[in-house]
Amino acid sequence: MVRRGPVEHRRFHERMRRGAARDGPGAPVSGERLRVLVTWASKHGSTGEIAAAVARGLQACDPGRARGLMASAVPVEQQPDPAGFDAVVLGSAVYVGRWREEARHYAAEHTTALRSRPVWLFSSGPIGEPPFPSDEPYDAEPLSQLVAARGHRVFPGRLDKQLLTFGERAMVTAMRAPVGDSRDWAAVASWAQEIAVALSMDRTGPRS
Numbered sequence: 001m002v003r004r005g006p007v008e009h010r011r012f013h014e015r016m017r018r019g020a021a022r023d024g025p026g027a028p029v030s031g032e033r034l035r036v037l038v039t040w041a042s043k044h045g046s047t048g049e050i051a052a053a054v055a056r057g058l059q060a061c062d063p064g065r066a067r068g069l070m071a072s073a074v075p076v077e078q079q080p081d082p083a084g085f086d087a088v089v090l091g092s093a094v095y096v097g098r099w100r101e102e103a104r105h106y107a108a109e110h111t112t113a114l115r116s117r118p119v120w121l122f123s124s125g126p127i128g129e130p131p132f133p134s135d136e137p138y139d140a141e142p143l144s145q146l147v148a149a150r151g152h153r154v155f156p157g158r159l160d161k162q163l164l165t166f167g168e169r170a171m172v173t174a175m176r177a178p179v180g181d182s183r184d185w186a187a188v189a190s191w192a193q194e195i196a197v198a199l200s201m202d203r204t205g206p207r208s
Helices: 006-023 047-062 063-068 103-111 111-115 139-149 168-176 185-204
Strands: 037-040 070-074 087-095 119-124 150-154
Touching: 006 139, 037 047, 037 103, 047 063, 047 070, 047 087, 047 119, 047 185, 063 185, 087 103, 087 185, 103 111, 103 139, 119 139, 139 150, 150 185
Parallel strands: 037 070, 037 087, 087 119, 119 150
Antiparallel strands: none
């Protein structure tokens, strides 16, 4: 055991504090639990509930528990820093074929940090069976390329007329969009497990 005097003891702890500040909360530490940020942009809450289910699924699935995944669900409006996490899941509600501006802005603002860690994207929007609309969001592919996403998944959403503005209700009526909750919670949980498996494989093998 190395014995230090009072002065050396203070200097030792000062060096430790400087090292912790330099490394920051996102610095990987051997044996540290894997931290995943799940962040999203939503207007009426449906996408936020999907994001929360993804976070729960990451932690509750067998590979997530085995790896000790810690998932934090934080909306993009709170500007969570992806640098503090080992991986990121970014999602958005889709309106008129596009992601919400807050989510697109978040991806653009944090491009460097997002490209340096595993990222998955998800969209929430189609309603009914068959899905309406049936096409993927226009900006899904450009955003995937921007952040080097490993995958993008489209989940059915919820359309509750009581939550819509007057203009939104008029548009829904004109488009004859189906009303109701089409969200597939089993599909959300399955996707979360896929991500947990991928992250576990990353962390057990050599890191680039």
